[in-house]
Amino acid sequence: MPFLRRLGYYLGGVALGLIILAFFFRKKSTEFCYSPNCRVLKNIRSKQITYPNSDTLVIHSILKNGDVVFSKSDTKSKPCKTYVIEGKSEEKLIELKVKNCDSTAVVQEVNYLD
Incomplete structure (x- = not known):
């Protein structure tokens, strides 16, 4: 042949x-998550998330499409790590501060940046 x-x-x-x-x-x-950014966001989304009194759709969107800012995050703390996640919603830059524990994730702060 x-x-x-x-x-x-x-x-x-x-x-x-x-x-x-x-x-x-x-x-x-x-979903193939090989980058550290993708793995952190997928880990947070897989847990029970506690939101503050704000728009949960915007927070969910940022947790799906946002970028983890590792330079502002505290990844060394022991029981729970704290991550800073930035994303856009309706042309506004939003910054989330998320405390990521073993079984839960708590959105501590939602800051609207200009």
């Missing part, structure tokens, strides 16, 4: 496999 024909079969099989994988992962809504 010539090389080009084998290469064509190989590439056809790889393409078919990628299509099947994309179908299964889209159905399962699988």
Whole structure:
């Protein structure tokens, strides 16, 4: 069998496999979190979250799409770590201060930055 024909079969099989994988992962809504930012946000979202008296939809949106500012965060404290998360909502920059414990996460502060 010539090389080009084998290469064509190989590439056809790889393409078919990628299509099947994309179908299964889209159905399962699988999320790949390899960056530290993504892992922290996913960890916080997986716990019971206590919100202050403010807009929970905005806080939920920032916990999904925000950026963790590790330079302002306290990641060394022992029972609960404190993370500062920044995000945009309706063109306003919002900063959350979240205390991340073993089984719960508490949103301590919501600051609207200009």
